[in-house]
Amino acid sequence: MPQIKKAAVIGAGTMGSGIASHLTNAGVPVVLLDLPREGGGDRSAVARGAVERLLRASPPPFMHRDNAALITPGNLDDDLHLLADVDWIAEAIVERIEVKRDLYRRIDPVRRAGSFVSSNTSTLPLSMLVEGMPDTFRRDFCITHFFNPVRYMRLLEIVAGPDTRPEVIDVLTRFCDVALGKGVVPCRDTPGFLGNRVGVFALQAGLVEAAAQGLTVEEADAVMGRPMGIPKTGLFGLYDLIGLDLMLDVVNSLAAPLPDDDPFHQVAPGIPVVRTLVAAGHTGNKGGAGFYRTREAGGRPVRDAVDLASGEYRPAKRPVPDAARAGERDGLRALVEHPDPCGRFAWRVLARTLSYAASLIPEVADTPLPVDEAMKLGYGWARGPFEMIDALDPAWFRERLSADGFPVPPALEAVAGDTFYRVHDGRIEQRARDGYVPVERAPGIQRLTDLKRTRERILGNDVASLWDVGEGVACVEFHSKANALSPQSMAVLAQSVVRASEEFRALLVHNDGAHFSVGFNLEFALDCARRKTWSALETALRDFQDACRACSYATVPVVAAPSGLGLGGGFEVLVHCDALQVHANTTVGLVETLVGVVPSGGGCKAMLHRWTQDARDADEAQSGALRVFDLIGKARTAVSPQEARPLRLMRDRDRVTMNRDRLLTEGKALALALADGYAPPAPPAFIALGREGMAVMDAVLDDLVAKGIALPHDVVVSRALARLLCGGDAQRGTSVSEDDLLALERETFIDLASTAATVARIEHMLETGRPLRN
Numbered sequence: 001m002p003q004i005k006k007a008a009v010i011g012a013g014t015m016g017s018g019i020a021s022h023l024t025n026a027g028v029p030v031v032l033l034d035l036p037r038e039g040g041g042d043r044s045a046v047a048r049g050a051v052e053r054l055l056r057a058s059p060p061p062f063m064h065r066d067n068a069a070l071i072t073p074g075n076l077d078d079d080l081h082l083l084a085d086v087d088w089i090a091e092a093i094v095e096r097i098e099v100k101r102d103l104y105r106r107i108d109p110v111r112r113a114g115s116f117v118s119s120n121t122s123t124l125p126l127s128m129l130v131e132g133m134p135d136t137f138r139r140d141f142c143i144t145h146f147f148n149p150v151r152y153m154r155l156l157e158i159v160a161g162p163d164t165r166p167e168v169i170d171v172l173t174r175f176c177d178v179a180l181g182k183g184v185v186p187c188r189d190t191p192g193f194l195g196n197r198v199g200v201f202a203l204q205a206g207l208v209e210a211a212a213q214g215l216t217v218e219e220a221d222a223v224m225g226r227p228m229g230i231p232k233t234g235l236f237g238l239y240d241l242i243g244l245d246l247m248l249d250v251v252n253s254l255a256a257p258l259p260d261d262d263p264f265h266q267v268a269p270g271i272p273v274v275r276t277l278v279a280a281g282h283t284g285n286k287g288g289a290g291f292y293r294t295r296e297a298g299g300r301p302v303r304d305a306v307d308l309a310s311g312e313y314r315p316a317k318r319p320v321p322d323a324a325r326a327g328e329r330d331g332l333r334a335l336v337e338h339p340d341p342c343g344r345f346a347w348r349v350l351a352r353t354l355s356y357a358a359s360l361i362p363e364v365a366d367t368p369l370p371v372d373e374a375m376k377l378g379y380g381w382a383r384g385p386f387e388m389i390d391a392l393d394p395a396w397f398r399e400r401l402s403a404d405g406f407p408v409p410p411a412l413e414a415v416a417g418d419t420f421y422r423v424h425d426g427r428i429e430q431r432a433r434d435g436y437v438p439v440e441r442a443p444g445i446q447r448l449t450d451l452k453r454t455r456e457r458i459l460g461n462d463v464a465s466l467w468d469v470g471e472g473v474a475c476v477e478f479h480s481k482a483n484a485l486s487p488q489s490m491a492v493l494a495q496s497v498v499r500a501s502e503e504f505r506a507l508l509v510h511n512d513g514a515h516f517s518v519g520f521n522l523e524f525a526l527d528c529a530r531r532k533t534w535s536a537l538e539t540a541l542r543d544f545q546d547a548c549r550a551c552s553y554a555t556v557p558v559v560a561a562p563s564g565l566g567l568g569g570g571f572e573v574l575v576h577c578d579a580l581q582v583h584a585n586t587t588v589g590l591v592e593t594l595v596g597v598v599p600s601g602g603g604c605k606a607m608l609h610r611w612t613q614d615a616r617d618a619d620e621a622q623s624g625a626l627r628v629f630d631l632i633g634k635a636r637t638a639v640s641p642q643e644a645r646p647l648r649l650m651r652d653r654d655r656v657t658m659n660r661d662r663l664l665t666e667g668k669a670l671a672l673a674l675a676d677g678y679a680p681p682a683p684p685a686f687i688a689l690g691r692e693g694m695a696v697m698d699a700v701l702d703d704l705v706a707k708g709i710a711l712p713h714d715v716v717v718s719r720a721l722a723r724l725l726c727g728g729d730a731q732r733g734t735s736v737s738e739d740d741l742l743a744l745e746r747e748t749f750i751d752l753a754s755t756a757a758t759v760a761r762i763e764h765m766l767e768t769g770r771p772l773r774n
C-alpha cells in the first residue's frame, strides 16, 4: 500500500498552515503554497509569513520549532512543479467553489498520476467540487475535514465520492489516524458532515434558548459547559473563540443546502445581538471583544459581558446556578429537571439538539456511533448526543419531548424501552436499524472507558482504580478531578504494584481523562500548612515517595501511558516508571516551585539521577546538577516528547503515540515487551556537591536576581532546592543514598510549606489557576 512520505498543502491560512505544521510533527516534509505576492519582493511571502506566524502561535502548532524546516514555502505561480513528487495534496483555500475548482484544474496536470488530492472544505459537497473534472482526478479525490487548531483538535471527517478509489480512503484514514493522531470518522457527503451539523445546531439552539429564557451570557455558559459535559468554554465563550463573523458565514453556508423543513432553519437566525456585535467590530477574541471582553481598569484586567437584550457591556459575574450545581452533582437528568430558568434552558437546548441528532439517522449515518464520536472528538463533548439520551433514559426523553410539543424522531421511537448502547456478552453494542450490532473500532483503537464497561474493578476507591486490561496486564487509572493526586490515589497505586507483581505480567498506569495528572493535591498540602499538621504532611509525602519507588522496584515492568498534562506529582509518577508510551501532545515537567515548594515524591532525586548517573566525581556531577537546578527551579515544561527528550524528562526507551486512542494498546504492548526476563533496576547512588556546589548555584541565582527574573520568594525556594540537589550537609564528593535524598525532599517541602509566601502561592494557584509571583 502506498505511503504518505511527502505532502503539499495549498492555502496557507488558518487551516492550511495548521495542516502543514502538523504534517511536520509526523516527520513528513511539506510544500506549502499560497497566492503569489505581487509588486516586487518575496513572491512566496504569504506562505513564508504563515510559517513565521506558526512559530509564534500559542498553543504551539509545532511539536518542536525545528519542524518548521520541513516546510518548503512557495507560491502557486512559480512553484506548481513542486507538486510533481508529493503523495498527497491537501487543499485549504477560501471556501468558494469556483476558486477551488479553478485550483484543481491548475494542479491536475502537474501532480503525479495516482497522488491523492483532498479538500478541507467545511460546507461544499464533494459532488460539486469535482464537477467537470476528469475521471482520473475524481478517483484520487476526497474530503479531509480537519478542525481548528489542527494539532489539538482530534476529529478528522473523511468523505469519499462515488468515484473515489478505496485505496485513497484506506491510506489517508490509516495515515491520519496513526501518523497524525486523528480520530477519523467516515462521513457521507451531507451538509456540514457530522460534527458541524450537530455542533453548530447546538450553538445556535443555545443562543436562541438563552435569550428566550432570559439568561445572562455567564449563566448560559455556566450551564452549557461542564454540567452538560461540554468544555468549560461554554456557549458564548466558544462563539468568541471561533469568531462571531466566521460563525455567521458557517451558519449561512450550512443552512443554504438544507431542505426547508430541516429544523436547522429554526435556529439558524440565532439572536440579533450577534450582528450588532459584528457590525461594531466585536468579532470575538480575535477582535479584542465579543460576548466577553477584557479591559484594563485601575491597572487590573476587568472582564465584561454583553447584555443580550441591549448589546451593552457590563462587568461580568461568575454565577453558579443551582441547576448547574445539581447537574454536576447528580447528573444530566437533575440538570434538565431543575425548575429554574437555567434548568429550563438546559432542557430546551438538549431537547432540540439531541432530537435533531436523532433525526439525522439514517441520513448522515446508519448508527449512533459516528455522530457521538464526531461530537466527542470535534467539539470535546464528554458524551455524544446518543450517549446523553441514554444517560437521560430514552423512554423518559421521548415522553418529555412529546409533552413539551417537540417532534419525536423515528430513531428515538425505534429504540423503544431500550438504550442506544448496551453491554451484551461482554461487548459494547449499538442500536442499528434492525437491532443491535457490535461497536467496532479500527484494530489498536481502544479506550479504557469502554473497557471498564465490560470488566469488574480489581480494587480501588473514589479517586483511583485497578483494572485487568487483558493479556496479563493490569492498569491503574486515576479518576479524581483533573487527576490531582491525593494520599488515596497513591494508596491505590501502591496496592496495584503489589497486586500486579503477584498476579500479572506487567502494570500500566493510564487513564483517558483530559489530563494524566495535574500533580499533588494542593488542597491537601494547604490544609496541612494552615493547620500545621506537619507529621500528616510528612506521612503523605513518604507514602507518595514509597508508591513511586514501588513502581521503580516492582518485580514486573511498570509502564505509564500519559496524555494531556503530566505535571508535578503526576510527572513524578511517570519518572519512576520503567518506560513511557507518551501521547505526542503531552506536557510534562516539575512545576512545584511555582507554588513555592520542591518536588517531593522522588522527582528531584529521579531527575538528578538522570543528569548525573554517568559522573565519576563531584566535578563531573556538577554540570548535570546545574541542569536539574535550572529545570526544577524555573519549572520548565516540555509540550511534546520532542521537547522533553533533550531535557531528559523523557528517555530514549520511551515511545510516542500520535493517536490518544492507541495509547492503551501501545502502552500495553510496550509493557509486555519488557516483561520477559524483567529485572528491576538497582537503587541509584549520588555524589554530594557540598557547599561548593551550592555556591555555584547561588551564583546562577544572583544573576537571575540582578536581571529581575528571580523574585524574593524564588530566591528562598531556589536556595532550598540547591541545598537539596547538592546533598544537604554532606561533604562534597561523599556518597549520598536514595533514602538520604528522599528525606531531604520531604524536609525541604515541609520547611517551605511553613512559610507565609508559599502558602500565598498555593492559595493563589487554587483560586486562579495561575502562579503568584512574590
Ligand code: NAI
Pocket (backbone or CB within 6 Å): 010, 011, 012, 013, 014, 015, 016, 034, 035, 046, 076, 092, 093, 094, 095, 099, 103, 120, 121, 122, 123, 145, 146, 147, 148
Ligand atoms: P483562511 O482565510 O485563513 O485562508 C485561506 C487561504 O487561501 C489564504 O491564505 C488565501 O491567501 C488563500 N487563497 C485565497 N484564494 C486563493 C486561490 N485562488 N488560490 C490559492 N490560495 C488562495 O481560511 P481557512 O479558515 O484556513 O479555511 C480554509 C478552508 O478550510 C476552507 O475551505 C474552510 O471552509 C475550511 N475550514 C476552516 C475551518 C476554520 O476553523 N477556519 C475549520 C475547518 C475547515
